[in-house]
Amino acid sequence: MPSSSALPLDPLTRRTALRAAGAGALLLGTGGGLAGCRSAVNAEEGSAGPKRGGTLTIAINQDFTPALLFTQTGQSLQNRLIYNTLIRYDDDLEPQPELATSWEYAPDGKSITLKLRDDVTYHDGRKFTADDVVFAVENLRKPERSAQLAATAKAVTGFEKRGDHELVVKLAHPVSNLFDLFEFMIITDRHSVEDAVKGKKLNGTGPFRFKRWRPGTGLSLARNEKYWKPDRPYLDAVELRVYTQPDALLSALRSGQAQLSYHVSGKHLATLKSSSGFTIKQYDTGNGAVYVGATLDEAPADSKAFRQAIAWAVDRDRVVDQALGGYGLASAAPWPKSSPAYSEANRTHYTHDPGKARELLKSSGVPTSRTLPLGHPTTPLHTAIAEIVQYDLQQIGIKTELQPFDPASFQKKLISGTMPTLWVNGHGFAQVQPATLAVSAYPFNEARNTSHFRSAEYTEAVQDAWRQKDADGAKAHARYQKISDLLLDEAFIIDLAVQDSVQVAAEKLRGPALTKFSYLNLDDAHLV
Known part of the structure; x- marks a missing residue:
């Protein structure tokens, strides 16, 4: 569709026009902090700002399953650590820029023009381009990916590239959940995707680089020194450690072996109501x-x-x-x-x-x-x-x-x-x-x-x-x-x-957040 037929939308302010992406979504709140626990939103200690460094260990109750990388499950927590998405929803479900910096939606809803960041590289040093977005959409269509948003990906009928960092996405018909697709769809490396679904190589543009996956134990990630967000992430490393037994997971948190979890059982959440040393945040969404x-x-x-x-x-x-x-x-x-x-x-x-x-x-x-x-x-x-x-x-x-x-x-x-x-x-x-x-x-x-x-x-x-x-x-x-x-x-x-969703974190941890599809965002997370 010609660009002259598209109406420019300001992704930060034009909420009504953009709510085709997913009205009524999840509003991430900080309410629900429990009695006896410090608020999940804490003022920074001191005026120097966040401290760089440290390793964060996350206690999870299910191991990473590479074959389900493109399927949203309880094992998707790590996706936003390794990969980025085109947009992210804010608390009011307005799309905000991520790898896409702005967009123009055609009046008839049958195409959208995306402008993409031109300063992003994959962990292996390759430049991110419009070809990676085209691949991401086409990849989700494959039956073997078992991607829940496949129907929306299949509504895409074609692409028009306008250079390496501008792309027109054409649709067979309007779809009311297009921006859901743009937040759900992780932008993987098209050259190594088959290695990714085997757990051998996870090459993304996200804040952390894949180091290794030890089946039954978990994932090890290291800071991406060339991340496109200046001075991010603050953490040096992230470890996702598997604790299949709820008592063992709770013990890891209490002992300090782990500093964050979204998998504390309901029974154990009740016991933490009056515990010190933790912040509990309820995503009442x-x-x-x-x-x-x-x-x-x-x-x-x-x-x-x-x-x-x-x-x-x-x-x-x-x-x-x-x-x-x-x-x-x-x-x-x-x-x-x-x-x-x-x-x-x-x-x-x-x-x-x-x-x-x-x-x-x-x-x-x-x-x-x-x-x-x-x-x-x-x-x-x-x-x-x-x-x-x-x-x-x-x-x-x-x-x-x-x-x-x-x-x-x-x-x-x-x-x-x-x-x-x-x-x-x-x-x-x-x-x-x-x-x-x-x-x-x-x-x-x-x-x-x-x-x-x-x-x-x-x-x-x-x-x-x-x-x-x-x-x-x-x-x-x-x-x-x-x-x-x-x-x-x-x-x-x-x-x-x-x-x-309930986030249990050590008091010394600041800044973790979940996206609307329960991908963990640690861009601003740091230890104090």
């Missing part, structure tokens, strides 16, 4: 949600009444209090309060009502003598939720047997659609533009989801919400409500609670 999934081509989950009985049976408040440590919102719908798709009626559509659940189960006519498999990842959070679900279902006459899977194997089953009859897991993508959930998240994808749910009405509703430039206003809200109504009625995914 609906960063994810926990749910029960059903495989619809397996009896009795093929019965809608059976699935609705489950939705009434589970005690969501107990899930929040016990499994999430109080850091969440009981909800029958996937949307956080910050989303334009949110409504209180959606949130409370199903509540804990065992009597109603028994009535629905009886009316469904499905036999309840068989013990059903209930799959879940072996993380402490999902194990705790699965045990709550198992107990609540037993109270209404549904017998289940827990089937644990290691997280990487579980993710592969989720992607391939080979889950057991019922399963427990978490999902993201409700915190950004609402259409992203239903065109990108494996459990909800209208074209091919884990539950094997198919509906022409659902497809029409999702496509109608997605193929829009404008994501705001009454018409957009009506489109989102139609999606919500179908999700709640069909109950192929039974949401239990919107989950908050």
Whole structure:
């Protein structure tokens, strides 16, 4: 599209025009600091500014899985440390410059012109150019990458390069989540991507260089001395260390072996409420949600009444209090309060009502003598939720047997659609533009989801919400409500609670932050 047809947008001020990227997203707040803990936002000590140096060790509960590098999972924390993205969302979900410095969106929403930084190099010294953006989009289209934003990448029909640092991205039709793609899509090195997905070489433009990956132990990263942000990062090195047992992870934090974690279990968060030596920051943003999934081509989950009985049976408040440590919102719908798709009626559509659940189960006519498999990842959070679900279902006459899977194997089953009859897991993508959930998240994808749910009405509703430039206003809200109504009625995914991310950090650590896709940003992090 000719440049004369595009309207210039100021990425820092023109919020309304840019909210095609993801209205209603995650608003990163600092609220939720616990009693007895120092505020997560601390004044700098002294006037000299941040101190350069030191190694930060991050305690994680799942190892890096190279094959899932382009898939947003609980193992994506390191992505923003090694790689950059085109934009980053601020707290108000306005796109801010990263590798893209500015953009012009065409009035019809069918193209966008990106101006790119011309002072960026990869860790191996190669210059970053528009060709790397073209590759990044095309890479996400590949089925083997299992990228949730593949549908949006596939809506790109072509590119027009205007030199090495200006690129026109052309679209088949407007998409309401284009900037979601631009924050999700890590800009990898096109010459070594196959080595990256094997864990051999991770060559990016980010603040830290890949040193090594030791399977079962974690990642080691070193400061990128030629990072394009002046004087950043402050840290010399970052170690991501795997602690699969929650007690061991907590012990690493208490002993000072680790200084940061986003994987402290709900039970242990409660014990840290009055602890000294830590800051606790709550990202009260609906960063994810926990749910029960059903495989619809397996009896009795093929019965809608059976699935609705489950939705009434589970005690969501107990899930929040016990499994999430109080850091969440009981909800029958996937949307956080910050989303334009949110409504209180959606949130409370199903509540804990065992009597109603028994009535629905009886009316469904499905036999309840068989013990059903209930799959879940072996993380402490999902194990705790699965045990709550198992107990609540037993109270209404549904017998289940827990089937644990290691997280990487579980993710592969989720992607391939080979889950057991019922399963427990978490999902993201409700915190950004609402259409992203239903065109990108494996459990909800209208074209091919884990539950094997198919509906022409659902497809029409999702496509109608997605193929829009404008994501705001009454018409957009009506489109989102139609999606919500179908999700709640069909109950192929039974949401239990919107989950908050909780950051536990040593008091001497300042400045870590999460992006909207839970990539860790340590550009400004430093030790005092």
